[in-house]
Amino acid sequence: MLGIENYPIFILTSFLLAITPGPDILYVLSRGLDAGKKSALAAAAGFSLGNIFHLFLMLLGISALIKAHPILFTGIKYAGALYLAYLGIMIWRSAKGKISAETGTNDNKSNWVVFRQSILANMLNPKVITFFLALFPQFVLPGTESTTGPIIILGLTFILITWLVFSSVGFFAGKLGDILKNRPEYAVYISKSAGVILLLLAISLIFT
Secondary structure, three states, X not given: OXXXXXXXXXXXXXXXXXXXXXXXXXXXXXXXXXXXXXXHHHHHHHHHHOHHHHHHHHHOOHHHHHHHOHHHHHXXXXXXXXXXXXXXXXXXXXXXXXXXXXXOOOOHHHHHHHHHHHHHHHHOOHHHHHHHHHHHHHHEOOXXXXXXXXXXXXHHHHHHHHXXXXXXXXXXXXXXXXXXXXXXXXXXXHXXXXXXXXXXXXXXXXXX
């Protein structure tokens, strides 16, 4: 298939990776529980579309350059960790009623902010760089004259699968979040827990 081999295995692998707990899917989950369905779906779209950035980096050879230079890779890693910590702190603050335009409301403006946050968080995730470099070439048919076409197809497939998985998680988390809005005691606990999870993920990223 257009220079691709074992395409069904790639689809299955992408699905398994998408549902594996990580900063992206946990942020989508926390947005749903903390701010409702629309916010979670905005986060899902942001994290999914952010992979287009990594796809271009790979096609241009920049991903390999970053991975080959520890200083660049480490710099991205620390920037990503700091941004995750920032998001965690903002969600924690929303639990105390200090909801700003950056985190807590469920209007169109705040959803747009969540969408942008998610794209940036994905762009600053060095694990995505490593994932693209390690996985995609394994499914390009040996002897293919140009790998650009197969890589684009694999990348778009991964983005679609990620969006479907994240949107499903966000939808159900958002439905639960909408219910919890009427139970302030639970909503506060959920917000604080989500903030702590993101902070722990930030620390984990630093030591990975």
